Amino acid sequence: MQAVCLRAIPEGMPQPSDFVLQTLPVPRPGTGQVLVRLHWLSLDPFLRAQLGGRYVAPCPPLGAVVPGYAVGTVVEDATGRFAAGQWVTGLLGWAQYAMADAGALQPVDATLAPPSTAVGVLGVPGLTAWAGVRHILEPKAGQTVVISTAAGAVGSIAGQLCKAAGARVVGLTSTTEKCTLLTETYGFDAAVNYRASDFAEALRAACPARIDGYFDNVGGAVLETVLGQLGLRARVVLCGLSDQYNRAERPPGPNLGPVIGARARLEGLVVYDHLDAFDTCRSELAGLIADGRLHYREHIHHGLENAAAGFIGLLRGENTGKALVAVAHD
Amino acid sequence: MQAVCLRAIPEGMPQPSDFVLQTLPVPRPGTGQVLVRLHWLSLDPFLRAQLGGRYVAPCPPLGAVVPGYAVGTVVEDATGRFAAGQWVTGLLGWAQYAMADAGALQPVDATLAPPSTAVGVLGVPGLTAWAGVRHILEPKAGQTVVISTAAGAVGSIAGQLCKAAGARVVGLTSTTEKCTLLTETYGFDAAVNYRASDFAEALRAACPARIDGYFDNVGGAVLETVLGQLGLRARVVLCGLSDQYNRAERPPGPNLGPVIGARARLEGLVVYDHLDAFDTCRSELAGLIADGRLHYREHIHHGLENAAAGFIGLLRGENTGKALVAVAHD
Structure with missing residues (x-):
């Protein structure tokens, strides 16, 4: 083979x-084990990350068959679990035939849709889009949602799911042809070419009411541009970093790869949103202080003539505790 | 004055x-309006961001009194709302006396704690710590939480609130003396000097079970190091960027300033967490396809001999829709 x-x-x-x-x-x-004859092999961007040792699954050894999802039919199953000819999918690799543990194969319902969709819209790319939209973006009617790699396997599904939820959907893609595909075939409200030199301005024009949700598959400069245009309490799905899969060196600045791996949540805090809880907070903290369970320090500078020096010391990390100026009046 | x-x-x-x-x-x-005699002036890091035009409040014009929170006593209130001698707080500025609209002043209960705490532990720094811990970190007993600028006005309160909630608390600060303060006065479980050359290793040693929550006031290299050690579903409060307040140029990489300003939430997605929802997702997507409400495209390469070229084209963004290889067998 x-x-x-x-x-x-x-x-x-x-x-x-x-x-x-x-x-x-x-x-x-x-x-x-089960012998499978492959019909459809899936090509996925995460393979590049895996080949760089930056994926949840390890890089395969040199000489090994390249790993990958595939769809095929069962040739022979000694376990009797699958009939010969049954459509199945799993991590079968880049080959004409593959062996797999029976438990590692999923049956494919070929009456639902063409079997190839088991590695596409009805496979892991579809589940990725669905999980990001349902569990993180949660788009509401009237909100504006931006989707990256919007003509791709994940982005095209994510955008249509947001559209079905009543959101205004703007897709980011790399060519004029794909922009047309987004608006004419997938029903996106607008499409922006992120490789164009006026990308930031074009995005702003396409999202005049700011951005309520963003599905990011790329990281890098595209993510940076979208982060700069987020609306209040926007949600961002950190799903992929295709911008850096081919780089030997990680790009500078906060690296979001470990954030994805940890399924972590980063959230911006502006204290002025919480002023209505000030009384609750103050009573609770005062109670803890009275009980001797909360301690505080004050770092006191004397006189307005020392305010600037105190402020500079604060920025240098020279204070310990709350920096204050005791204002003198004599 | x-x-x-x-x-x-x-x-x-x-x-x-x-x-x-x-x-x-x-x-x-x-x-x-009310005339107030200032007793305590608060020095806050956000003033540096404000003076750089990077804060929610605008930079004051040259020649103006430097803005800032303060605590003082009422000298004269024509509105009758405040008695002479009443303790009040508000944005009064760096001066011995200030005028304020009566509605912009908050009364200070001097029986609760010393009036200076109205700009410290019982003021905006305390509310910041409280809101970040209660609404974003939500520490649970046994979890490990890391606090930056932990000897400061916000960090020291945030850490003690996490400790009161039963978490294991690790503080980041800049000197050996402050490390001792954290563990001996504030009851932190460990303290790490983030300016030490072995910071990443020391943090790992202090957090062997990974990090469940992080309260970030600094951004930059400290944030980057902590992000690299986050545990599963960790939560990160993005509260301040003191690392960049004094830089003329924004540091490279994703800039989290607008994320804070938007109160946005960024969350990592790994599709394998959602495999148990695969059937639900598949039925829903198949239904939308059958109804003509969900469209997909397949970009097909023919034969395993074209798999590598197809994969490279995918990484270059040359595909449209799901990239597949049709495996031939003759």
Whole structure:
């Protein structure tokens, strides 16, 4: 059988020479295993991160079949779990045939949609879009939502789900043709080419009421531009960092890769939103102070003539506790 | 009276010469206004951001009294709302006396705690700590929480509130003396000097079970280091960016200033957390496809010999829709 194996770990953008087409023996299933004939192989951006050792799944060893999701039909299942000819999907790899543990395969309902959709709209890309929209973005009617890589497998579904929820949807993509696809086929309200030199201005024009939600698959400069135009209490799905998958060095500044890996939540706090809770807060803190359970320090500068020096010391981290100026009047 | 006025917009770290002590006439209250004698002037890091035009409140004009929270006593209130001698707080500025609209002053209960705390633990710094801990961090017993600028007005309160909630609290501060203050006076479980060259390792040693919550007042390299050690579903309060208040140029990488201003929420998504919802998601998407409300495209490459080229094209953004390889068998 034919299989594509990893010849070299890519540096920067992968090259065809990083991969090699080889002839390998068709694997023979062991106990509990299933032989699958592949029909559709999924190409996914996360593979680039995996080949750089930056993914939840480890980088495969050199010489191994390149990993990847695929859809195929069962040739032989000694466990009796799958009938011959049954459509299945799983992490089968870049080959004509693959072996898999029966428990690692999911049956595909070919009456629901064409089997290829099991690695697309009805597969992990569809689930990614759905989970990000349902659990993080939660778009409401009338809100403006921006979707990156909007003509891609995840973005196109995410945008249409937001549209179905009544949101105004603006897609970011890389060519004029794909912009047209977004508005004419997928029903997006607007599309912006993020590779254009006037991207920030074009985004602002497309989102005059600010941005309530953003589904980010790219990171980098595109994320930075959108963050600069977020509206009050906007929600951002940090889903991918395709902008840096091909870079040997991580870009400068806060790296959001570990934030994605940790499924962490970062939230901006502006204290003035909480003024209506001031009395509650004050009673609670005063009670803790009275009970000896909350301690505070004051760092006191004397006289207005020392206010500037006190302020500069505060910025240098030279104070300990609350910095104050005792104003003299004599 | 004495007042400190703004002589120049600071460049980088403020200099004493950016401020000037002047003698001004004591203001005379107009209709609805109150004359206040200042006792305590609050020095706050956000003033640096304000003087750089990067704050929710605008930068004051050159020559104006430097703005700032203060605590004082009422000298004269034509409105009758406040008695002479009543303690009040508000944005009064760097001066011995200030005028304020009666509605812009809050009374201070001097029986609760010393009046100076109205700009400290029982003022905006206390409310900031309380709101971040109660509404974003939500620490649980046994969790590990990290607090930046932990010996400061906000951090010291935030850490003690987390401690009262049963969390293990690790404080970040800038000197050995302040580390001792954190553990001995404030009851933190550990303290780490973020200016030490081994900061990342020391933080890891202090948080062996990973970090469940982080209260960030600094941004920059400290935030970057903590983000790299977040545990699953960690929560991060983005509250301040003192690391960049004195920089003329914004640091490279995603700028979190607008995220704070928008009170936005950024959340990492890993699709594998949502596999148990796969059936629900698939039924919903298949229904939308059947109804003609959800469209998808497949970008098909033919034969395993074209898989590598298809993958590279995907990384270049050359595909439209889901990238697939049709595996041939003849």
